[in-house]
Amino acid sequence: MVDFSLSVxxxxxxxxxxxxxxxxxVGGEKVSEACYEKMGGGKKYFLLNLENxxxxxxxxxxxxxxxxxxxxxxxxxxxxxxxxxxxxxxxNIMGLTKYSTVYYSEAEGLDxxx
Amino acid sequence: xxxKKTPKVELTLPIIPDMELAATQTAEVIAxxxxxxxxxxxxxxxxxxxxxxxxxxxxxxxxxxxxIHFVIQDDSLVIKVTDKGKGFDPTKVKIPKxxxxxxxxxxxxxxxxxxxxxxxxxxxESSPEGTTVxxxxxx
Numbered sequence: 001m002v003d004f005s006l007s008v009x010x011x012x013x014x015x016x017x018x019x020x021x022x023x024x025x026v027g028g029e030k031v032s033e034a035c036y037e038k039m040g041g042g043k044k045y046f047l048l049n050l051e052n053x054x055x056x057x058x059x060x061x062x063x064x065x066x067x068x069x070x071x072x073x074x075x076x077x078x079x080x081x082x083x084x085x086x087x088x089x090x091x092n093i094m095g096l097t098k099y100s101t102v103y104y105s106e107a108e109g110l111d112x113x114x
Numbered sequence: 115x116x117x118k119k120t121p122k123v124e125l126t127l128p129i130i131p132d133m134e135l136a137a138t139q140t141a142e143v144i145a146x147x148x149x150x151x152x153x154x155x156x157x158x159x160x161x162x163x164x165x166x167x168x169x170x171x172x173x174x175x176x177x178x179x180x181x182i183h184f185v186i187q188d189d190s191l192v193i194k195v196t197d198k199g200k201g202f203d204p205t206k207v208k209i210p211k212x213x214x215x216x217x218x219x220x221x222x223x224x225x226x227x228x229x230x231x232x233x234x235x236x237x238x239e240s241s242p243e244g245t246t247v248x249x250x251x252x253x
Contacts (some may be wrong), residue, residue: 002132058224088154095212
């Protein structure tokens with residue numbers, strides 16, 4: 001099993017999740033668990049820093065679609081930054097960028113979230 | 115003078131979680147050898163992840179293995195992903211749309227779409243004895 005880890009912090013009302021490793025089914029589930037736990041506490045703005053997750057698969061990305069769906073219910077937002085070009089291309093092909101936003105820095109993401 | 119041999123690389127991957135990464139690492143080395151751009155190399159890697167996972171998950175192969183053949187040609191890289199599973203009808207695979215996935219219980223099913231978008235050509239040969247997906251990336 002490939003290692004995957006994440007860290008969670010908050011900047012104002014935005015939750016920032018920084019991932020490390022292959023964003024597959026296991027990684028996607030860990031991201032969703034972290035999001036849902038924070039959503040349970042009333043948070044609804046999430047930024048994923050994918051700088052250290054340069055390899056993804058469509059199963060992991062499908063779990064992000066599930067997070068988008070849940071955030072739509074609470075008028076929340078999901079954004080990403082530091083994406084490898086192939087990850088951004090994958091998000092475009094799968095249509096994630098219609099319902100969530102790719103930013104090019106944390107500062108831009110924080111501005112765009114609020 | 116004997117004709118130039120076409121270089122080939124062959125991998126046999128056991129169906130074990132994350133073993134698709136062994137295929138992408140091999141593809142990266144081959145892409146570098148061929149002088150492909152980083153963008154093309156990454157597209158090949160992503161397509162290979164998806165094709166290999168599809169073979170792992172859907173073939174229900176008794177052999178427990180997936181075969182991957184890389185054929186290095188002057189103007190392109192040809193990759194064949196073969197399983198000895200039950201086969202499928204590619205014409206019956208629905209093109210996924212995120213609008214339909216949102217609100218649906220089935221969020222997955224993006225593999226073939228990604229392979230087709232990321233590679234230059236994709237062909238399927240499938241029968242009850244197995245499936246071969248042949249993907250090409252031009253230089």
